[in-house]
Amino acid sequence: PRSDANYILIFEIVLMTLLLTMNATDTELQQRSNTAYSHFLTGNFVVSSWLHPLFSGLSDNAVIAVERTAWWLHIVGIFIFLNYLPYSKHLHIILAFPNAYYTRLHPKGEIRNMPSVQNEVLYAMQPELAPADAAPPDKFGAKDVFDLSWRNLLDAYSCTECGRCSAACPATQTGKLLSPRKIMMDTRDRLEDVRKNIKSNGEFKDDGKTLLHQYISVEELRACTTCQACVQxxxxxxxxxxxxxxxxxxxxxxxxxxxxxxxxxxxxxxxNFAPWKFNPDERDAWMAES
Incomplete structure (x- = not known):
């Protein structure tokens, strides 16, 4: 991640330098009333105008050569940068928009129920509604990235790693092992390992790893209070x-x-349909006793 961040930073510095050079030479040629550049007067730019002295001693042809070179290097650099993005942590620059578009519209404090569990409770209370051929659920929850929804996986790739979630997490701030930022990074790391596995073998071969245990520990999961601070x-x-x-x-x-x-x-x-160990049919027994 550190080298990746360095590459991006160097890219940005080079691109901004080329942009300032292009603007400075462009406005320099406008001030010289060069025929090719004087049709569209832009006026001086705040930063690039300070670079005019660097080019004032050059001939028109030399300044044009610098301007054209900066323009082409800048546009080529942009295309290189865009091709590099999918392989870097800065992929979130692209995915942040669809991630925001597909944002969850239900209240943040609402935790999605499991339909299989809901149905089991319903059928226990109203057996007549239970279908005769109801098949048991394959599994509960998620053990690996294959069990997560596409929305969860999009979240992992959209993470900007800014750390606001961990800064707001009470578990993180009180010294617990849990870090919501790490949860997202671990999920993305597992996805990348799965991608490499499929690329190497043509299909996914069991590597003896799962997101649960190998990437995210039990202690991390138990530390979460589901307060929704990270989501907020x-x-x-x-x-x-x-x-x-x-x-x-x-x-x-x-x-x-x-x-x-x-x-x-x-x-x-x-x-017993309650956290306490007593017969549900005797819930109202206290009324008779009183």
Missing amino acids: ECPVNISPLEIIVELRRSLIMEESNAPAEWNAMNSNIEN
Whole structure:
């Protein structure tokens, strides 16, 4: 990432230097009333006007040569830069726009329910609605990037790595291992590894890795309080929380990997429809006792 940032910075410095050189020579030729450049008077530019003394001693032909060279190098540099973007972390420059267009319109505090779980609860409460041929769900949550939605993957590539999410995250600020910025970078790293795997083998070959455990640890997922601070702060409407929630669902519902207190609560909710261990038919018994 550091070398990538250096390449981009050098590109930008070179392109800006060429742009200023082009503008300075252009306005210099306008002031000389050169026939080819005096038809469209632009006036002096704020910064490039200070560069006029560098070219005042050159002949018209020499200044034109410098102006044309700067113009061509600048436009070629732009095309090189655009071709480099898809392979750099600055891909977000392109993807930020579609990511904002496909932004989630539901309230930020709303966590998407799992239809399979919703249906199971519904059928438990109203068995007559359960279809006779209902197939069990293949899996719960997400363990790898293949299980995430296209929107989650677009988020990963749209991340600007600005760190606002981590700066606002209470878990990060209190010294926990969790960093929403790292969640997005880990997801993108896993996607890149999958891409290289497919490129090398023609199709994806199991590499013994998954996003959960190998890239994002259990401790990181458990540190999240789902406060939505990271979602609120993101300038391009990325939701690290969705990835965290999906991974945590897989962790708990597929692997039963949770603290004992969580497992007891989840078991009570599943069997008694409440976090506490009592018969749901006796919920109103306290009314008779009082």
